[in-house]
Amino acid sequence: RKKPHPLPPGPPADPIIGHVRHIPTKSPELTYMQWGKQFNTDIIYMSLLGQGVIILNKAEDAIALLDRRGSKYSDRPRFHFFQEQGWIKSLTLFSPGPAFRKHRKMYTASFTPAKCVQYQKAQIQEAGKLARRVMDNPEDWMLQTVAYSTAVVLQIAYGIEVKGKDDPYVKLANDVSESISTSGAVGVTMVDVLPFTRNLPNWFRLIPSLNWARSLIPVIREMHELPYEYVKSQMVNSSLSSALPFEAKGFCHRQSTAATISIFVLAMVLSPDVQQKAHAEIDAVVGVDRLPTFADRPNLPFVEKVLQELFRWHSSVPLSNCADVLDILDIPHIVTEDDEYKGYLIPKGKCSTYITSYDSRAFVIANSYAINRDECRYNNPASFNPDRYTPITEGGEGAPQPVGQFGFGRRICPGQHLGEASVWAAIVTTLATLEISKARDSNGELSAPDPKFSTGLTSHAERFPCVIKRRSERARELLVNL
Ligand code: HEM
Numbered sequence: 001r002k003k004p005h006p007l008p009p010g011p012p013a014d015p016i017i018g019h020v021r022h023i024p025t026k027s028p029e030l031t032y033m034q035w036g037k038q039f040n041t042d043i044i045y046m047s048l049l050g051q052g053v054i055i056l057n058k059a060e061d062a063i064a065l066l067d068r069r070g071s072k073y074s075d076r077p078r079f080h081f082f083q084e085q086g087w088i089k090s091l092t093l094f095s096p097g098p099a100f101r102k103h104r105k106m107y108t109a110s111f112t113p114a115k116c117v118q119y120q121k122a123q124i125q126e127a128g129k130l131a132r133r134v135m136d137n138p139e140d141w142m143l144q145t146v147a148y149s150t151a152v153v154l155q156i157a158y159g160i161e162v163k164g165k166d167d168p169y170v171k172l173a174n175d176v177s178e179s180i181s182t183s184g185a186v187g188v189t190m191v192d193v194l195p196f197t198r199n200l201p202n203w204f205r206l207i208p209s210l211n212w213a214r215s216l217i218p219v220i221r222e223m224h225e226l227p228y229e230y231v232k233s234q235m236v237n238s239s240l241s242s243a244l245p246f247e248a249k250g251f252c253h254r255q256s257t258a259a260t261i262s263i264f265v266l267a268m269v270l271s272p273d274v275q276q277k278a279h280a281e282i283d284a285v286v287g288v289d290r291l292p293t294f295a296d297r298p299n300l301p302f303v304e305k306v307l308q309e310l311f312r313w314h315s316s317v318p319l320s321n322c323a324d325v326l327d328i329l330d331i332p333h334i335v336t337e338d339d340e341y342k343g344y345l346i347p348k349g350k351c352s353t354y355i356t357s358y359d360s361r362a363f364v365i366a367n368s369y370a371i372n373r374d375e376c377r378y379n380n381p382a383s384f385n386p387d388r389y390t391p392i393t394e395g396g397e398g399a400p401q402p403v404g405q406f407g408f409g410r411r412i413c414p415g416q417h418l419g420e421a422s423v424w425a426a427i428v429t430t431l432a433t434l435e436i437s438k439a440r441d442s443n444g445e446l447s448a449p450d451p452k453f454s455t456g457l458t459s460h461a462e463r464f465p466c467v468i469k470r471r472s473e474r475a476r477e478l479l480v481n482l
Pocket residue numbers: 091092093104107153249250251253254256257260316317320321330331332333404405406407408409410411412413414415416418419420423
């Protein structure tokens with residue numbers, strides 16, 4: 001008999017519970033990267049109460065498995081907890097099949113680079129409003145980035161105008177994000193482990209996760225239906241003739257756009273020379289008498305490098321598809337057949353606990369943080385250096401573009417072109433009109449913040465002191481009427 005391939009290496013596990021005790025609750029992407037070095041492996045295997053989890057720390061492995069062997073690696077786990085909440089309508093949770101193909105096709109067709117051109121005007125307009133609101137109330141800048149990202153998605157998909165951070169739609173989207181991030185141990189709640197409990201009536205209150213899931217049904221329903229109802233009412237009033245095929249995931253996926261903008265603000269505080277260079281490029285190309293538009297994008301190569309460096313330096317979705325299996329960010333890929341790769345078994349399997357046996361095909365998670373901080377790909381990967389992308393023919397180091405910030409394979413983010421353009425519009429308008437700098441500490445000294453990033457729904461820069469001022473009176477005049 002052929003000897004079975006071994007599982008990929010990983011940290012030592014405890015009996016029965018496996019690696020549950022070892023899973024970090026803060027910045028798991030960093031721990032997985034350290035484990036890779038400690039156990040001398042690019043592919044890590046963990047077991048959480050029998051649920052297999054595979055972490056890919058190298059670009060070549062993520063591409064080889066999730067992209068090239070996409071037919072085996074494109075399914076999503078069945079999360080009964082989320083289904084109970086009403087997330088069933090979300091493309092993110094669909095398994096490959098006719099409905100998945102239909103929804104993906106509608107999604108990708110609406111957000112091709114060519115289609116995204118028609119949304120640029122709305123993006124630039126909203127970016128101007130973001131800069132004006134931040135200019136007026138700099139301490140609110142983080143909340144305003146969330147309002148901006150929500151505004152772009154709602155404006156484009158439903159024709160809804162969002163009025164700043166206190167808008168009811170921003171509140172609804174925040175409630176949804178909150179409901180996801182408080183949903184706890186994804187895939188291992190009682191409802192997931194004992195799916196038959198979903199048939200229990202409402203008065204049966206002994207399963208807390210079931211009660212919690214059911215209490216969230218109204219907010220998830222509202223998120224799915226409210227914007228759609230608005231569009232329908234507008235169509236009856238004939239002011240709007242069509243709506244994009246769009247769904248809830250985009251509504252709450254605005255968080256990754258906002259998180260990337262928060263990482264930009266942090267990077268500018270830490271790298272004043274980069275900001276100065278970007279200011280100089282925009283001033284030379286756009287001048288000071290108008291705001292930048294997408295027509296300027298090809299003429300602003302340094303701003304483009306800043307954008308790519310943001311995705312590389314700290315991706316807002318550092319585990320490409322899942323921040324932490326025990327504290328949801330997004331939903332991982334799963335492997336649907338036993339596979340063999342580099343001499344290792346990538347197992348599909350059943351998970352047996354004392355109580356039940358359930359479908360637990362291994363989660364496969366690409367660690368895009370490790371991939372983009374890989375010393376074999378980048379010199380001094382921790383430094384924020386947009387010039388690293390300058391081609392070798394122009395005297396630069398010709399570093400490769402970041403990989404995995406939008407995921408991989410058949411589940412790659414269908415909103416990637418829209419999301420990237422939204423981040424570009426926000427950063428170019430901010431650079432044209434605002435100056436971001438270090439704040440003074442209690443001794444009156446300029447102090448550089450210690451970069452810290454959240455773990456959770458998406459990874460944004462954690463609140464840090466900074467000063468944001470208008471670059472000139474002219475900048476204010478350009479924004480005032482938006
Ligand atoms: C900078 C902004 C964004 C980033 C960094 C981002 C990142 C990601 C990542 C990493 C995934 C997981 C892919 C995988 O599982 O391999 C994903 C999935 C997804 N994203 Fe985005 N995203 C962004 C913006 C958007 C926007 C604006 C939309 C909607 C218009 C959107 C819609 C989706 C959907 C529907 C999925 C699930 C796809 C599926 O499961 O088939 N995203 N995104």
